[in-house]
Amino acid sequence: MLELIQQYGVLFLVGSWPNGPLGGFAATLILAFLGMLLSFPIAIVIGIARTGGLRAPRLLATIWVYAFRGIPLVMIIFWAYFVLPRLTGIAVPAFVTALCAIVVYESAFLGEIVRAGLQGLPAGQAEAARSVGLSYGQTMWHVMLPQALANMVPSIVNQFVSTIKATSIVYIIGVQEVTFAAQQVNSMEVGKAFQTFMALACFYFTVCYLISLIAQYLERRMHRRQMGIA
Amino acid sequence: MNFDWSFLASQSVAPRLLSGLATTLELFVASWIGGLLVAFVVVGLRAIPFPPLGWIMRIFVEYHRNVPTVVQIMVWYFGVPEVLPDPIRQWINQNQSEFIFAAIALSLNVSAYFSEDVRSGLRAIPKTQLEAARAIGLSAFSAMRYVTVPQAVRIAVPPLLNRTLILFKDTSLAMVIGVAEMTYQVKAIENLTFRSLEVFATATIAYLALSLTIMGLGAWFGKRFPPTFKA
């Protein structure tokens, strides 16, 4: 397997760049990172709506979350592939299609993380903020969200690992990330399928395992800090 | 873009979708049962105080949690036959190997998560419970059975149900190796008829209906069997 990685390492890591678009694992990470970044504002809106007092936003946010948590990502990607060109009237590149699907998918999961973060705060915090006269918006912005976001960091890091793994399916619409690279290698080399896909697994494993270790460290640190306060 | 329900009833569509749904359910149930069985084996093996065994189990779990599910399916379907001896390989080529490999991959994948959920459920029960059980004369096994496990189950079931939901959605990944489950059929119908909307919508509704059922089951269980044992 090592000679395979030596030979095709660059393809796995960056795709056909610089002779083509940036691909391979670099594309995987960019897709995952952008997906989470862009879905974050939506997730905050959803999380706030789900914990808020107004019924209409709460209902809409709940429907959004249940819908996108109940459908496989593959179906969402197919929908994006079908809907986006008709919506925009142009031929949407595969990367953008995949990105939109991932943003929508992630917003549901991140939205739940935000909701859990907000609901995990002691009720007294919101009460104290309202008691000194802060409005709902001011309470959310100055008191609730800062504390909730600090508590959510380990969950967000874990979700990032999930997102990286989720990007592995987008090759089916032609996005040139690392799984696509592995398929390319597999079609070029005969009889080395096991090595090829094991190498692919190793790429994912290394990065995801390391990031999940970071998440565990952050969780322990947060736990220690909370115990100190309690 | 008009919506034509009657299209769904036509010959090339309805049977295909139904067969896809059936395959999805078969794959889901097979992988769920397989995953649960392997999970209990893993939990049991990890309880044995033999460090190398613990290490192997740890690697098993971490591999399946950090490698994407679709890649695991690919390793099994494309990679494993290569390293198997010839007679087995021939048998595989003659039988429905796609389904079998997908089921194996999904079972092992979900078992890693299931085993961790069960273990954290057990870990959540304080040692003092076990001590109290032994102090009134229960054997180690009885203590497990009557004291630890009933409490641990209530804690473990919500994450187990959550992972079950994810397993259900992951059956759609088997389409990449040609398993004719529902998403595969959706794509096949689209390629045949070039009419996507009705088929997408139906498959989406089918997935949602089953997912919501699983989520509803989780909610019911959480209410009916709360971990705090309040009446």
Added chain:
Amino acid sequence: MRTNMIELDGVNKWYGNYHALSDVTGSVTNGEVLVVCGPSGSGKSTLIRTINRLEPIQRGTIRIGGEDIYKQGKDINALRAGIGFVFQQFNLFPHLSVRQNITLSPVKVGGMSRAQADELADSLLAKVGLAHKADAMPANLSGGQQQRVAIARALAQRPPVILFDEPTSALDPEMVGEVLSVMKQLAQDGMTMMVVTHEMGFARDVADWIWFMDEGKIVERARPDQFFTSPEHPRAQKFLSDVLRPHSVSSH
């Protein structure tokens, strides 16, 4: 003319079918200290939380400084900024420093400049004896210190009235005194206060009136000397005998 700072008229509250507050009527005059006491579940905490609208009421009126707090178009945030509220669990904002806890409302709601607010915070901290802790984080303070900061926070918008919901119940016994003495000083400075508490010593020394509540109703209203020497209502008599004479376990 002495005005009524707080007026309650026929206040009723239900939690579902549970009648938590039943026809509560009474008033607190400007500059007075009212202590509300009673067994747990009597509704005293619920009552005080309805006054700054933390809990809604279903019937009756509540007036602060003559104004109905449920009047149409009432700015609820301005209302709350004008009432000080001290919680049993202090509820300081852990991610902000002591000074920031105090200045948050004057700056964001009161429109004060940061410099003015900081000055105000420092003077209030001096008043409660914690001037040296202005930059500390709440997590580094003892319970008694946190509660005193909470009192300073409640004073930051210069409210004419402060409500205390069991301010010392969550404190270790040796810290109760420091909080009570701050409250006593506030009373002596003429603040209108409504205090829900079990601290009968404080009630006897500082209160102008005592309301004894039971099952959502005020069953006895009295001046402290009368309440402690000859309570009229049988429930009040039982409550006082339980509270003032700790249970002894007889030894044979």
